[in-house]
Amino acid sequence: MAGIGGAETTGKKVGWGLLNAVVVIYALFPVLWIVSLSFKSSKTLADGNFIPREWSLENYENIFSTTEFTRALINSIGIALIATAIAVVFGTMAAYAIARLDFPGKNLLVGVSLLIAMFPQVSLVSPLFEIERGLGLFDTWPGLILPYITFALPLAIYTLSAFFREIPWELEKAAKMDGATPGQAFRRVIAPLAAPGVFTTAILVFIFCWNDFLFAISLTSTEQSRTVPVALSFFTGSSQFEDPAGSIAAAAVVITIPIILFVLFFQRRIVAGLTSGAVKG
C-alpha cells in the first residue's frame, strides 16, 4: 500500500516538476536570449547562437561610455522612487480612511479613483503635453512624477484598503485604551501590521513607474528627464548602418537589475499571516 502511495507521489512530483520547468523556461527564455545577446560582440551578434561564441563586454562598455544611458538611469531611478514614495504615503492614508471611516462622499472617492485607473492613458497624452508645456513642467522630473502618482494612486488605494480591512479594528481600540493618540495607534500598531501591504503596493507602483514608456516618450525631450525605456529607443549604432541591438540588449539587462533588487529586498518584508494571534477565531 505504502509502495503504491509512494509511487503515486513520485509520479505527481515528476509531473508537476515538468510542468513548472516548462513554464519557467517559457518565461525566462526571452530574458536569457537578451542576456546572451548583450554578451555578444558586434561581429557575432546576428549569428543565431544561443551561447555566444566569443564573450565580450563591448556592449556594456558602449552604453556606459556616453552620458545618454547613465543619465537616463539616474532619471528613471529618481523619478520612480519619488513617485512610489509619494503614492504609497498618500495611498496609505486614503486607504486607511476608506477602510475605517464612514465619511460623506466615500463611495464617490472610490468610484472616481477607479475611473482614473480605467481611463485609457493614451487619450490623456496630448492634453497632458499641452498642459505641461503651459505650466513649464514639460521635460522635467515633476512632469513625469505627477502623472505617475495620478495613475499609481488608485492602484495603491485599492491594494492597501484590502489590507487594512484585514486588520482587526479592536487592535486600534486597544491601542487607544492603552493611552495612544490616534496618530500613535496608527504608527505603532496599524502601520506595522499593514507593512506587507505597503511593501506589496510599493513594488507594484515602482514597477509601473519603471516600465512606463508612453508618458516618458511624450512628456520628455532631452536627457534632462528622459527615462531608460525611452533612452533605449533612441539608441543608435556608431554609424547609422550599425545595428544597436547589442547595446539595447545590454541596457535591457541593466535596467532589469534594479527591479530584481527591489523585489528581493521587499520580499523579505512580505510575511504572510502577520496578524495571526491578534484576536481569537
Place this chain on the structure above:
Amino acid sequence: MAEIVLDKVSKRYPDGALAVQDVNLEIADGEFIILVGPSGCGKSTTLNMIAGLEDITEGELRIGGQRVNEKAPKDRDIAMVFQSYALYPHMTVKENMAFPLRLAKVDNATVERKVREAAEILDLSQHLERKPSNLSGGQRQRVAMGRAIVRNPKAFLMDEPLSNLDAKLRVQMRTSVSRLQKQLGTTTVYVTHDQTEAMTLGDRVVVMRGGVVQQIGAPQFLYDHPANLFVAGFIGSPSMNFVPATLENGSLRSVLGDCVLTDRVRQLVEGADAPREVIMGIRPEHFEDAALVDAATLSSGGKFTSQVDVLESMGSDKYAYFTLTGEQAASAELQELAADAGSDDVPGDGISLVTRLSSSSGAVEGASADIWFDADKIQLFDPSTGRNLTYTER
C-alpha cells in the same frame, strides 16, 4: 483608583436607534460590578461609553468626580480587556504588556520591573519573549489582563473576557479574575451575557434589557427579589418556573392546584394593587417530594401530582422535569428570554416545569409523583407590565 458615576447616560445612534437609555449607576471605588443581559441589551455600548470608545449622547459620566464625557480614552486612565483579547501580533508578550507604559513615557527600569511583576502575578514569566500567535487561548487571555494591570489604571473594563475560552478554562479563569480584582482592589466593570459569571463574580449586578437598566443589586438580592419577570427569568440556572395563575380571595389557582397565600405574600400583593390574572414564579429548589415533607410544612404550601418526564440525578439532588397541560405564561419579557436562550422555536405543548428534589426522593421517571411547593417562596408578576407584585427590599 476611583469611583465611576453614570448620570442619566443615554446613547442614540445617528439613525435614531436608542441603544442605551437613562442609565444611572454609581460604582464605588474598588467595586466589582457586572453588566449583564442578553445580546443587544446595551451592556457593551455602556462599557464603550465608559471607555470613551463611543460618544455619550446625553447625560454625564464622571470618573473620580471629574466629568470625562469629552475626554479621549487615553486621558481617562482606564484599561480595557477585550473579548478577542486584541493583542498586538507584531509584539512579544513583554512588548504587549509594556506598550501602555511606553506610551506613558515611563523609564526603562520601571517598565522592566512592572512587566515582570505583572507577569509573575499572571504566571506568564516564562512566556515573555513569545509572540501572541504561539500562545494558547488561556495564555493570550492572561496577556490581555497583564496589559491592563501594568499601569495601575483607575478602573478596569472587561468586555466578555472569558467567552472565548473553553468551559473548563473559563471556570478556572473566573476564579483568577475574581482573586486578581480582590488583590488589586481596582474598580472593575465587567460585561457578560452569562448569568453564572454575573452571580459568581460581582459585588453588584446590573441587569439590562433593551438599553434600559432593569435592576441593580447584589447577586443574591437579585436572585431572591427580582424586580420584574425579566430579571427573575434571567438570573438563576435552571431558571425560575412561570405558571399563569388567578388570584381569588387570598388564594392562588393554577395548574399546580389551589394554594392559600401566606400572610407575608398576601400583604405584599394587597399593597401592590395586583390584577386578578397573574404569573406565578417559583424556583426549582422550592419544590420537594411531598413524601419527604412533614404534615405541618405540607399544609403551608401547594401540592400537585403529575408524571415525571425526565429525572436527572446529580448525586446531591434530583432534577425532575414535568409537562403540565395548560397555557404557557405569556409576556413580552418571557418571550425575549426564550429567544435569547434559543428555545423560542422549540415546540412545547403545555407548561414545562423544572423541580429540584432531595436525593432521597423516590420519584421515578415515567411514573407519577406528588410534588409539594413552598407557598411562602412564590413570586407573583403582573403579566402586562412584568412588575413583581411581591417585590420587597427585605
